[in-house]
Amino acid sequence: MPRFFIDSPPVDGKAVVTGEDAHHMLKVLRMKAGESLILCDGQGHDYSCTFMQANGDTAECQVQEVLPSQGEPNVxxxxxxxxxxxxxxxxxxxxxxxxxxxxxxxxxxxxxxxxxxxxxxxxxxxxxxxxxxxxxxxxxxxxxxxxxxxxxxxxxxxxxxxxxxxxxxxxxxxxxxxxxxxxxxxxxxxxxxxxxxxxxxxxxxxxxxxxxxxxxxxxxxxxxxxxxxxxxxxxxxxxxxxx
CATH class of the missing domain: 3.40.1280.10 (SPOUT methyltransferase, trefoil knot domain)
Known part of the structure; x- marks a missing residue:
């Protein structure tokens, strides 16, 4: 499943992907509405999301579930x-x-x-x-x-x-x-x-x-x-x- 980092946590259950990551989603992966992805806020939280739509050069996503990141060591x-x-x-x-x-x-x-x-x-x-x-x-x-x-x-x-x-x-x-x-x-x-x-x-x-x-x-x-x-x-x- 595609995974990207976001600069700030989602607001009201919605997250926005910008910059190179949005370009990768929209132009390289050519993601379509309804496809799943994982967004990470860099603070230890993973957001299971659904891609909703492109708005110019940004990608808008709906958060389905919030989970603690599993990829960080305790040292x-x-x-x-x-x-x-x-x-x-x-x-x-x-x-x-x-x-x-x-x-x-x-x-x-x-x-x-x-x-x-x-x-x-x-x-x-x-x-x-x-x-x-x-x-x-x-x-x-x-x-x-x-x-x-x-x-x-x-x-x-x-x-x-x-x-x-x-x-x-x-x-x-x-x-x-x-x-x-x-x-x-x-x-x-x-x-x-x-x-x-x-x-x-x-x-x-x-x-x-x-x-x-x-x-x-x-x-x-x-x-x-x-x-x-x-x-x-x-x-x-x-x-x-x-x-």
């Missing part, structure tokens, strides 16, 4: 991702949203190969936010995860350290695994900091430690920068009962 996971090269971040954002991340924050690491200028980075962030929205609709999320403004590694570590479980995924960690760090705990918020190609420089590991993050390992194998966040998110969701 808030923020992914802090070192800027990778090419279009790898597109894939990372999409899959992180599917796995339950509530926020993705890119940061510039010492070993980041990609170093776009401010204008290019703004365009990339706009693209990542669009990808996050589309992924949220596809996988049944109850909100659209945020793609935050790019930070330095120090800023990202300091922000991540405010979470209940701030985890620094470090390839040189030999003692503590990510499951060990989470086992027996029920954190309300988790931060995952993952480096770009080439991992973290030793100075960055020290910066994360001084900020209050815990260094953890994902195991004996070195994962690609686009694989590591998916593995880490899967572990967090499993250990917290969300997978």
């Amino acid at each position: 808030r996971v923020t992914l802090y991702m070192g800027l990778p090269k090419g279009d790898k971040m597109d894939f990372i954002v999409q899959k992180a949203v599917e796995l339950g991340a509530v926020e993705i924050v890119p940061f510039l690491a010492e070993r980041s190969v990609s170093r776009p200028d401010a204008k290019t980075l703004r365009k990339k962030c706009e693209r990542w936010r669009k990808i996050a929205r589309e992924a949220a609709m596809q996988c049944g999320r109850g909100c659209v995860p945020v793609v935050g403004e790019p930070l330095t590694q120090k800023q990202a570590a300091e922000q991540a350290a405010t979470c209940d479980a701030p985890l620094f995924l470090y390839e040189d960690e030999r003692e503590v695994g990510i499951r060990q760090a989470l086992r027996g705990k029920q954190p309300r918020s988790v931060a995952l900091m993952i480096g770009p190609e080439g991992g973290f420089a030793p100075a960055e590991a020290e910066t994360a430690k001084q900020a209050g993050m815990q260094s953890v390992s994902l195991g004996p194998r070195i994962l690609r920068c686009e694989t590591a966040p998916l593995a880490a998110l899967s572990v967090v969701m499993y250990e917290t009962g969300n997978l």
Whole structure:
């Protein structure tokens, strides 16, 4: 069943879809009066609706039932991702949203190969936010995860350290695994900091430690920068009962 987000809750049992979503409904899906769809207000509510009619470039819908969204985990996971090269971040954002991340924050690491200028980075962030929205609709999320403004590694570590479980995924960690760090705990918020190609420089590991993050390992194998966040998110969701 088609699923879209709306900017504000329905009024008097009626909801209006605008913008690109309305265009998709009317021009791509060519929905007809009486067809069913799901609208989500981004605040944890799903509205089972019937498409009524098009009014210019907007779509008017009748609410049939209100239900709590089922697609949100009970733990808030923020992914802090070192800027990778090419279009790898597109894939990372999409899959992180599917796995339950509530926020993705890119940061510039010492070993980041990609170093776009401010204008290019703004365009990339706009693209990542669009990808996050589309992924949220596809996988049944109850909100659209945020793609935050790019930070330095120090800023990202300091922000991540405010979470209940701030985890620094470090390839040189030999003692503590990510499951060990989470086992027996029920954190309300988790931060995952993952480096770009080439991992973290030793100075960055020290910066994360001084900020209050815990260094953890994902195991004996070195994962690609686009694989590591998916593995880490899967572990967090499993250990917290969300997978």
